[in-house]
Amino acid sequence: MDNAGNLTVTAPGDREVVMTRVFDAPRRLVFEAWTKPELLQRWLLGPEGWSMPVCEVDLREGGSFRFVWRNDDGREMGMGGVYREIVPPERLVHTELFDEDWTEGETVVTTVLTEDGGKTTMTSTVRYSSEAARDAALATGMTDGVAVTYDRLAELLRTLT
Numbered sequence: 001m002d003n004a005g006n007l008t009v010t011a012p013g014d015r016e017v018v019m020t021r022v023f024d025a026p027r028r029l030v031f032e033a034w035t036k037p038e039l040l041q042r043w044l045l046g047p048e049g050w051s052m053p054v055c056e057v058d059l060r061e062g063g064s065f066r067f068v069w070r071n072d073d074g075r076e077m078g079m080g081g082v083y084r085e086i087v088p089p090e091r092l093v094h095t096e097l098f099d100e101d102w103t104e105g106e107t108v109v110t111t112v113l114t115e116d117g118g119k120t121t122m123t124s125t126v127r128y129s130s131e132a133a134r135d136a137a138l139a140t141g142m143t144d145g146v147a148v149t150y151d152r153l154a155e156l157l158r159t160l161t
Contacts, residue, residue, distance in 0.1 A: 006021055006022060006150075006154075007019060007020070007021050007143070007146060007147045007150055008020040008021070009143045009146075011134065011138065014131040014134070015127055015128045015129070015130060015131055015133075015134050016125055016126065016127050016128070016134065017125070017126045017128075017134060017137065017138065018123060018124070018125045018126075019123070019124045019125075019126075019143075019146055020121065020122065020123045020124075021121075021122050021150045021154075022119055022120070022121050022122075023119065023120045023121075023122060023153065023154055023157055024118070024119055024154070024157070024158070024161075025118075025119070025120055025157035025158075025160070025161050026115060026118055026120060026161070027089045027090065027113040027114070027115040027120040028088075028089040029120075029157055029160050029161065030089070030113050030120045030122060030153075030157065031088055031089035031090070031092075031113055032089075032160075033153055033156060033157060033160075034092060034111065035057065035059050035088075035092070036057070037055040037056070037057050039156065039160075040052065040055050040057070040067075041055045042152075042156050043149065043152040043153040043155075043156045044067070044149060044153075045069065045149065045152065046069065046145050046148070046149055047145055047148060048148075049071050049072040050069050050070065050071050050072075051069065051070050051071075052067055052068065052069050052070075053068060053069075053070055054066060054067060054068035054078070055067055058083075059083065059086065060083065060086065061083055061084065061085060061086055062082065062083065063082070063083050064080060064081065064082050064083070065080060065081055065082075065083070065094070066078070066079075066080040067079050067080070077098070077099070077100070078098070078099040079096055079097065079098045079099065080096075080097060080099075081094045081095040081096040081097060081106075081109075082094060082095050084108070089113060090112065090113050090114070091110070091111065091112050091113070092109075092110075092111045093108065093109070093110045093111075094108075094109055095107065095108055095109075096108075096109055096126075102136070102137075102140075103128055103129065103133045103136070103137055104128070104129045104130055104132065104133040104136075105129035105133070106129065107126050107127060107128050107129070107133075108126075108127045109124060109125070109126050109127075110124070110125045110127075111123070111124045111125075112124075112125075
């Protein structure tokens, strides 16, 4: 995909990773892509060869979500969390915990969407349980996977506008 260079990643403080990307779409569409299972299953897949056979979303404060990804070899990876704050179409705050917990506990993700001239800047801040957990996550190459995933989201948004 052609937009991988559009992702900015910083690590301010001792536990956070901040990822910023601009999408050529109104924020209401970006918000829908983050909150509707039928759209999430089309872009939130990580590297090539993965699908999302389980995508359950109870979009309300205190509601939960559950995602299970499967690769071409049949390996599965699951993750769930709880929505702490929902302000359509500008803000989502939720927890995340992987079934095989490689992040030393629950993370908190805050996603803020701002629109200017029909383009949406998405800023996602992931707060890990510790500096070591944050550094371990960054060492996995997660930013490359996120860049590919956000490229897929950009492509999906082009089809929705």
